Amino acid sequence: DFMIALENDIKPAFGVSDECFSKYILNGIINFGEPVTRVLADGELVVQQTKLSDRTPLVSLLMEGPTGSGKTALAATLSMKSGFPFVKICSPEDMVGYSESAKCQAIKKIFEDAYKSELSCVVVDDIERLLDYVPIGPRFSNLVLQALLVLLKKIPPKGRKLLIIGTTSQKEVLQQMEMVSTFNTHIHVPALSTGEQLCSVIEDFDCFSAAERATLQKKLSGKRLCIGIKKLLVLLELVRQTEEGFRVPKLLCLMEEEAGLE
């Protein structure tokens, strides 16, 4: 059913039980092209592998890519759609102001809960924030780092299976910490890079007229750019606030400033 989902976009229509995922996928998953298809397909395979293999009761997947490229939304989507009986997002948002050791305990608790279910998925979101990482120094919580390094290798109890999905925009840092190689697999989540992908997102938006969309398509086709889906959505929302008629030039101007459109 993933493949079906990919043909259309995944709309943010959550049931009660999905409530807590909704804020991570605020604007749904817009399928703006091959990268999205590929990320979801690769992720889906890892989900299946966890479900089916007996020899690998622990599977771990790192989703890495630039700021705002949609890592969290995609990880949340994968875990939510997995249908596993236990799915949990371990997010720094729930640990604001926690001491290193409180953070550690909270993380450990999530994994211990996961070990209790036969089939579990834990999303370890925004690893650099969980680690309190800052490039000045650099500084980070070694207590949390060591806990994660161990939990990423710890086989669940007999008869239990666990999928760990991590997200980060600091792959190089995690590599220095020898965390990247501790994950079994990696998926790169890229920013939008072509005019076609951008048009694809615009199609999905109700704020441009058909004529405007045609103009944009002509102007953008074949062009290179670089912008994360998250920032793009904020800018489109900004464009929407401007008066009709001014929107196309405004968008192109913003894309030049913020996305390096030539």
Add this chain to the structure above:
Amino acid sequence: DFMIALENDIKPAFGVSDECFSKYILNGIINFGEPVTRVLADGELVVQQTKLSDRTPLVSLLMEGPTGSGKTALAATLSMKSGFPFVKICSPEDMVGYSESAKCQAIKKIFEDAYKSELSCVVVDDIERLLDYVPIGPRFSNLVLQALLVLLKKIPPKGRKLLIIGTTSQKEVLQQMEMVSTFNTHIHVPALSTGEQLCSVIEDFDCFSAAERATLQKKLSGKRLCIGIKKLLVLLELVRQTEEGFRVPKLLCLMEEEAGLE
């Protein structure tokens, strides 16, 4: 009504409920020229966006500029005039001598209160002070930094909207901390840079005679200088203490020493 306000200056005439803002806008907002108009207009747009957009329930704005350029007063003004039901200034002044973790809790509390209102504005004032930043080392509170980095990305609960306005005179430092890119928008708040702007402030002051003002206008027009509005007001106050007749040369002398007037 912002635009109206801009035509005249914003005088510090606070009602009871505005009491707590008054100390941040001690001498009102003197509209000394284009930079002030622009900052207030741009800021106002961000306020409107927060109010109107449904897809971006979290909007964040960084006001950065040199020491004493009026960042705090302008942020306080924007938030106060927004008319949002919940407006709060998160200021280091209320956290003197707090431990890192007490600071964190205080900040977190303000955001949690904000999440309870449908439409909120939180001014995070003087971020380098909240972070206990000092260039020697450099040293800063990573606990507070991480809390801010997370709070700046955390979507408010369903149906709630939040505008975060940060102020800082240490943009480069925040950039290294990857905090600048976490804000959605930035507004630069410059110091006064021309003789015309200086004259504009002087017009607003009751301490020079019409003749003196004319002399100053002649002497200053076309000149470059560099001084924050905050320091300028202190120096004008000093000039006022000197005897009549000596004020014009005293002011010019001070501007040469302290504002680099040629």
Add this chain to the structure above:
Amino acid sequence: DFMIALENDIKPAFGVSDECFSKYILNGIINFGEPVTRVLADGELVVQQTKLSDRTPLVSLLMEGPTGSGKTALAATLSMKSGFPFVKICSPEDMVGYSESAKCQAIKKIFEDAYKSELSCVVVDDIERLLDYVPIGPRFSNLVLQALLVLLKKIPPKGRKLLIIGTTSQKEVLQQMEMVSTFNTHIHVPALSTGEQLCSVIEDFDCFSAAERATLQKKLSGKRLCIGIKKLLVLLELVRQTEEGFRVPKLLCLMEEEAGLE
């Protein structure tokens, strides 16, 4: 009986008392060639020496090699097969989120328990994790390091004998910490390095047909590669998920990407 075991592979068939070792030897010990034979033989000698010598009541052995080369599984196997009345694995997995001093106490407790038995074996697994080591800084727990350095030299009480088996993938770091020279002996546990060794593992796997195995043997024989047994097993499991017929090219492709097969 070790030598017999070596002729066949050691299958993971644990009794009740071996339960706790099973997770460390999840996929048994596949005897893929000379390195495995040698490691087990050398290890067995050290076990015998502990049992028989009177002048050396304390024997210590460091098993070092690249990530995933099978150190933990081999150490667990050696200790389990030793037949010593007291055998314990001191693993970071049981100390997630422990403070430095809690870690120390836990380690000390294991040794104190070992001293109570006439003949004991303690596996100190993943020493870099016990030390909370991270190359950035570098940082590590000096409290744990010092405890280990002392325990590695401390003669057990009169009439007691102790074998300590350490494992690490950070030999150079332990050398700088002067821990390597504190061990009596070292055994290098290498990754798989030849096509023959790889074929040996494949023989052991039920996922390829005889024809496929023959093809692989031809393609791989005489080739160099480099992959730890742990990662290899994950990849083979991945290959198993792909459709029949596609498995051989898939494996070869993976080996090129991940094991440097030419």
Add this chain to the structure above:
Amino acid sequence: DFMIALENDIKPAFGVSDECFSKYILNGIINFGEPVTRVLADGELVVQQTKLSDRTPLVSLLMEGPTGSGKTALAATLSMKSGFPFVKICSPEDMVGYSESAKCQAIKKIFEDAYKSELSCVVVDDIERLLDYVPIGPRFSNLVLQALLVLLKKIPPKGRKLLIIGTTSQKEVLQQMEMVSTFNTHIHVPALSTGEQLCSVIEDFDCFSAAERATLQKKLSGKRLCIGIKKLLVLLELVRQTEEGFRVPKLLCLMEEEAGLE
């Protein structure tokens, strides 16, 4: 009345309420020349400004100069003579062995007391000591530094006025800490630098005969030297202990050794 005071020296004759200031002005203020006159005049202006201006309820003055140049005595004098209802010296002498946070609380308490009076003066003495500063490292209390940086900018409550006088012999260090620019004004307190200034102090001393003073005047006039008033007073006291007749050469000798007199 300051100007009158300047004509004569300020003798240390304290009433009961001045008791606590006496130890900071142990040997009065000897008016040895222009620098003393200037420092007191400039300081007096700042005191008047605090009293009279309505727009600047917070005035801050940094008195900086070499070790022993008389900064503390002068700051104590200014504050004592201000006649403000609340005057307090915040001195490291009252915080020996305090923890960083106890120091912070003590400082904060003084400011909070000051805010309660309509017109207050707080002397923040020996800032480098309050900061526990040492050039090796360098090390200092960031907690105290941040508290001071905030208190130096914090507007007192409506209707209250506050003058803050800081003293330091480490101007460059405070500059790096961005504290110097946080003060509104600075006054430089120099060491004695001429033979004439030295003679001026000697005149004030009862230990030389008129003939000796004449000799000294001749020998010293036109000469350069460099010595803080504090150290000079200790040396004069030492000279006094030597036998009559030997005092003039002894003094000259000491001045050569310790004050660089040519």
Add this chain to the structure above:
Amino acid sequence: DFMIALENDIKPAFGVSDECFSKYILNGIINFGEPVTRVLADGELVVQQTKLSDRTPLVSLLMEGPTGSGKTALAATLSMKSGFPFVKICSPEDMVGYSESAKCQAIKKIFEDAYKSELSCVVVDDIERLLDYVPIGPRFSNLVLQALLVLLKKIPPKGRKLLIIGTTSQKEVLQQMEMVSTFNTHIHVPALSTGEQLCSVIEDFDCFSAAERATLQKKLSGKRLCIGIKKLLVLLELVRQTEEGFRVPKLLCLMEEEAGLE
């Protein structure tokens, strides 16, 4: 009686009261040549000096040499044979996992007990371990270091005499810490360096036949090598485990690998 002891080896035959020393001299003291004779003679002189001199109630001796050269066994021997009423070994083995301050208190306690006896000897064993020293950083416990630096200079109470014997394999580090110069005397404890010394140890061992010993003597005489007595004993024990007939080549091979025998 030391000199008599030197003629024969000191066999590990301990009475009840010597129980606690036995583990430090597990394999006795084998007199393999001049270095052993000299160390024991020099040590004995220091013991006598403590006993006899009235002007030096505090004598301190540092025994330093490479890892495993026998420092601890020799220090234990000297102290045990001194016949002093109070003899104590202050060893890191009894302080595993202690906090810095607990370590300090334990050390202090031993010295305070020693001060209560008229004639005492305290062996401060493995000083680098007591200091939690690690070359990475470097890191060490300054609390323990400072305690030792003071205790090494502190004169015992009137009428009491104290001999302190320290051991270390990190002389250069202790020199940087200014601890070496705090000791009154130093004795260097070398590793074995000649074939003759090695033969001397072999003579003492019951595992080679007379013929084998003759062969070894011929092969080894005049050769240079470098190995600590501690490691040598472990290797000889290993050789003993191999079959008769293979022992001589095995030993020579090991000596080439581990002792640099040419």
Add this chain to the structure above:
Amino acid sequence: DFMIALENDIKPAFGVSDECFSKYILNGIINFGEPVTRVLADGELVVQQTKLSDRTPLVSLLMEGPTGSGKTALAATLSMKSGFPFVKICSPEDMVGYSESAKCQAIKKIFEDAYKSELSCVVVDDIERLLDYVPIGPRFSNLVLQALLVLLKKIPPKGRKLLIIGTTSQKEVLQQMEMVSTFNTHIHVPALSTGEQLCSVIEDFDCFSAAERATLQKKLSGKRLCIGIKKLLVLLELVRQTEEGFRVPKLLCLMEEEAGLE
């Protein structure tokens, strides 16, 4: 009476009340020449100044010189002979294993006790040890340093006088810490540097015959050497243990090795 004492040596003959000083002057003060005379005379002057001057109620003296040059014994002597009603030695020996803050409190307590007496003397012995100083890092207790820096400047209460005598062998370090300039006066305590001074000490010793002393005088006169009195006394004591007849060559040999005698 100091000058009388200087003609003879000061023998260690303490009354009951002097008990606690005796351990600091274990072997009396041997007047081996000009340096001893000068140090005692200069020190005595400082003592007199404290007693007599009214304008300098706080006098501070730093005695600095190489390890073992006799600083502590001389400071103890000066303070003991001062006849001041309150005399106290603040020594690291009484603070073994104290935390930084316990050390601070202990030091503060001594000063507070001193302030209660009209005329007091506090010896702050071995300042580098009170500061827990170690050159690696360097590391030291900033808490203790700051406490000392403040106490060295703090005027005692009205009507009280205080003499502070510090000792150190780390003048350069204290200079970097800006502590040297905080002392009013400094006295250098040198090691023995001439053969004549050495002979002077030997004269004082009962262990050489008249003939031996004559030989030594001839051999040593005009020679340069460098040895602290403390170490010299230990070596002389060692020489005394050797057999008669061998003592002169033994002494000369030791002086060559340890004192650089040519």
